[in-house]
Amino acid sequence: MRRTTSENMQCPIARGLDRVGEWWSMLILRDAFYGLTRFDDFQTSLGIAPNILSRRLATLVEAGMLERRRYSQRPVRHEYVLTDRGRDFRPVLLAMMAWGSRHFAPEGQAIELVDRQTGQLVEPVLVDRHTGEPITRERHEVRAGPAASERMRARIAFRMSRVQARQTLSDPNLPESHS
Numbered sequence: 001m002r003r004t005t006s007e008n009m010q011c012p013i014a015r016g017l018d019r020v021g022e023w024w025s026m027l028i029l030r031d032a033f034y035g036l037t038r039f040d041d042f043q044t045s046l047g048i049a050p051n052i053l054s055r056r057l058a059t060l061v062e063a064g065m066l067e068r069r070r071y072s073q074r075p076v077r078h079e080y081v082l083t084d085r086g087r088d089f090r091p092v093l094l095a096m097m098a099w100g101s102r103h104f105a106p107e108g109q110a111i112e113l114v115d116r117q118t119g120q121l122v123e124p125v126l127v128d129r130h131t132g133e134p135i136t137r138e139r140h141e142v143r144a145g146p147a148a149s150e151r152m153r154a155r156i157a158f159r160m161s162r163v164q165a166r167q168t169l170s171d172p173n174l175p176e177s178h179s
Contacts, residue, residue, distance in 0.1 A: 010152045019063035020089065024048060024056045029065060029086060030093055037079035038071075065089065094124045 009015065020026055024046070031045050043053055057080055060066040065086035071079045094113060101109045113122045126135040133139070141160075144153045 010147070010149055020060070020065065022056065022059075024052060025060055026093065026096075028053075028056055028060060028080075029082075029089055032066065032080065032082050032086065033090055033093065037081055039078070039080075042080075060086070091124070091126075095126065098124050 020029065027046055028042055031042055036042055036045060039050075039053065039057070042048070042057070043050060046053070048056075057066065057068075061068050061080070063085075064083055066080040067083050068078050068080055071077055097111060097113065101111070113124065114120060115122055127133060128135060128140075142156065144156050148156070
């Protein structure tokens with residue numbers, strides 16, 4: 001069953017997933033961050049079938065995450081290098097790595113993020129670029145932006161109304177009803 005594209009959706013998460021949401025694509029990008037660029041290296045690292053790898057690389061090139069560059073004339077060979085758009089995906093992968101290690105590694109961390117200068121472990125957090133403060137649910141919220149369609153505004157308003165209704169129902173300061 002073929003899923004529909006998110007081109008007509010304004011949600012940046014849906015649009016991003018449309019480009020890289022398939023797990024092989026994320027693993028290819030992960031390996032590209034480690035410095036792999038060549039088809040054979042990706043195939044060896046991932047243990048992926050060549051036809052699947054070819055399709056995923058083509059999709060990532062089309063999405064502007066990787067650039068295909070020729071590195072050999074005879075035989076003709078190409079490498080796949082991260083673009084600026086692809087490099088901007090690194091924090092997403094680091095956040096997924098931290099989340100996966102925290103919640104799905106009962107045996108302990110298999111991979112650690114460390115500071116190259118100090119060797120100290122690093123725990124990625126999402127922060128506001130302007131204040132340097134961590135992004136938290138308590139302090140920050142998502143709202144419709146200037147380009148939001150009426151459908152997007154309605155979806156956000158619906159979500160907010162549901163959250164506010166639940167918060168009101170669970171407010172300990174409200175008197176209990178005795179029905």
